[in-house]
Amino acid sequence: MSRKNPIKTIELFAGVGGFHLGLNQCNSKEQEAYNVVWSNQWEPSTKRQHASEVYQERFPDTKHSNEDIAKVIEEGFAEIPNHDLLVGGFPCQDYSVARTLSKADGLQGKKGVLWWSIHDIILKKGKNAPSYLLLENVDRLLKSPAKQRGRDFAIMLSSLNDLGYIVEWRVINAAEFGMPQRRRRVYIMAYKKGTGIHKKIRKLKEPSSWLTGEGVMNKAFPMKLEKPINVPFVIEGDLADISENFIDYNPKKSPFNTVGVMIDNQVYSSKGLPDFDDSKALHTVKWKTLRDVLQDDSEVPEEFYLKGELDKWEYMKGAKKEERKTTAGFVYNYSEGSMVFPDALDKASRTIVTGEGGATASRFKHVVATNKGLRRLTPVELERLNMFPDGHSELATISNAKRAFFMGNALVVGIVEGLGKSLYESHSKL
Numbered sequence: 001m002s003r004k005n006p007i008k009t010i011e012l013f014a015g016v017g018g019f020h021l022g023l024n025q026c027n028s029k030e031q032e033a034y035n036v037v038w039s040n041q042w043e044p045s046t047k048r049q050h051a052s053e054v055y056q057e058r059f060p061d062t063k064h065s066n067e068d069i070a071k072v073i074e075e076g077f078a079e080i081p082n083h084d085l086l087v088g089g090f091p092c093q094d095y096s097v098a099r100t101l102s103k104a105d106g107l108q109g110k111k112g113v114l115w116w117s118i119h120d121i122i123l124k125k126g127k128n129a130p131s132y133l134l135l136e137n138v139d140r141l142l143k144s145p146a147k148q149r150g151r152d153f154a155i156m157l158s159s160l161n162d163l164g165y166i167v168e169w170r171v172i173n174a175a176e177f178g179m180p181q182r183r184r185r186v187y188i189m190a191y192k193k194g195t196g197i198h199k200k201i202r203k204l205k206e207p208s209s210w211l212t213g214e215g216v217m218n219k220a221f222p223m224k225l226e227k228p229i230n231v232p233f234v235i236e237g238d239l240a241d242i243s244e245n246f247i248d249y250n251p252k253k254s255p256f257n258t259v260g261v262m263i264d265n266q267v268y269s270s271k272g273l274p275d276f277d278d279s280k281a282l283h284t285v286k287w288k289t290l291r292d293v294l295q296d297d298s299e300v301p302e303e304f305y306l307k308g309e310l311d312k313w314e315y316m317k318g319a320k321k322e323e324r325k326t327t328a329g330f331v332y333n334y335s336e337g338s339m340v341f342p343d344a345l346d347k348a349s350r351t352i353v354t355g356e357g358g359a360t361a362s363r364f365k366h367v368v369a370t371n372k373g374l375r376r377l378t379p380v381e382l383e384r385l386n387m388f389p390d391g392h393s394e395l396a397t398i399s400n401a402k403r404a405f406f407m408g409n410a411l412v413v414g415i416v417e418g419l420g421k422s423l424y425e426s427h428s429k430l
């Protein structure tokens with residue numbers, strides 16, 4: 001691959017294109033760092049494909065597939081172009097595998113588990129497998145499932161190790177790096193055998209130094225380690241062994257902390273403490289607080305102001321201790337603490353959730369106090385909390401509630417921008 005060529009990228013589970021936006025922000029007039037050549041997005045729960053409609057409208061130059069990715073892999077694999085980087089935010093599901101009866105088939109993952117789609121693309125690409133991966137997930141992935149803490153992540157790491165990758169990960173809360181939303185997600189990067197980055201990591205005398213020194217993720221989102229890592233944790237056995245036996249000696253605690261790297265089957269991991277300096281940020285630092293992203297009241301349609309029903313909002317947001325009944329008639333005690341109401345404006349906002357849209361009173365929707373009164377956040381404000389451009393998800397045929405849903409599913413673009421710039425720098429140098 002010539003150093004001057006942009007990194008050819010495919011985007012899976014693309015939603016409305018958060019990865020694409022972040023990677024575009026790594027491009028400049030002088031240098032196109034990334035070119036997203038193919039994308040896939042399919043929403044299983046609805047007939048209409050709203051996210052895909054937005055994606056195609058915003059990124060007309062990228063080939064787009066709106067099919068179940070598992071079906072594409074099975075029936076139309078040739079459609080997926082060779083690429084240098086695969087990116088995607090996929091769900092946290094049960095990754096365990098079982099041994100198949102027939103030895104020839106080997107191992108079988110559960111159907112519909114989307115991690116295996118990523119895995120299958122890499123496997124089927126063979127010698128053309130991508131040099132790099134950049135993935136995003138909820139941080140629960142590091143600890144799931146509840147009965148065998150860390151098993152699913154161990155399966156993911158081990159399967160990537162079998163495919164020839166060194167993998168590093170980092171839990172990043174956007175707000176701790178000068179961005180306007182408290183959104184904690186685990187980002188995972190992998191470097192294939194044969195790449196300069198892979199070679200560099202292998203040459204390190206102290207492998208864990210990658211995590212606090214020259215590491216790709218650390219250069220973008222620097223962290224100190226709470227404790228030095230003296231001894232790596234070893235993931236033993238094949239995927240079926242891990243599925244069955246992973247850490248039977250301590251099922252309650254995952255060995256995967258918020259920062260880590262796996263080289264062969266050796267895992268170096270510790271808790272990361274953010275060490276952020278605005279002036280050195282690779283990502284755009286533009287808005288830091290909820291107040292920063294607010295539109296002027298004159299731009300906000302009436303439908304966003306709370307009309308009556310204030311007592312309902314106060315009840316939903318308030319502390320409560322009460323008896324509740326399940327639909328089956330079972331009575332139980334329910335309690336929860338109070339939420340800040342209205343939301344504090346002088347800090348980064350709480351995480352946007354997919355149910356953020358719509359007028360009904362809710363505990364989790366954001367409510368802000370403005371000169372004109374209490375109101376919910378507009379789609380543009382939600383876009384700004386994810387550092388999307390204003391109006392990115394706006395189409396005449398898409399409702400405001402859908403736009404809120406997209407943002408609840410999406411990511412903070414600045415994180416992809418930071419990681420993308422750091423990866424490109426190492427890729428071009430090494």
Ligand SMILES: C[S@@+](CC[C@H](N)C(=O)[O-])C[C@H]1O[C@@H](n2cnc3c(N)ncnc32)[C@H](O)[C@@H]1O
Nearest residue numbers: 013014015016017018042043068069089409410
């Ligand atoms: C967490 S969201 C990713 C959002 C995206 N990063 C963004 O910035 O908008 C996961 C996406 O995967 C899509 N998805 C779920 N199952 C899929 C499947 N079988 N094939 C393709 N896409 C799927 C969902 O519709 C959803 O948009």
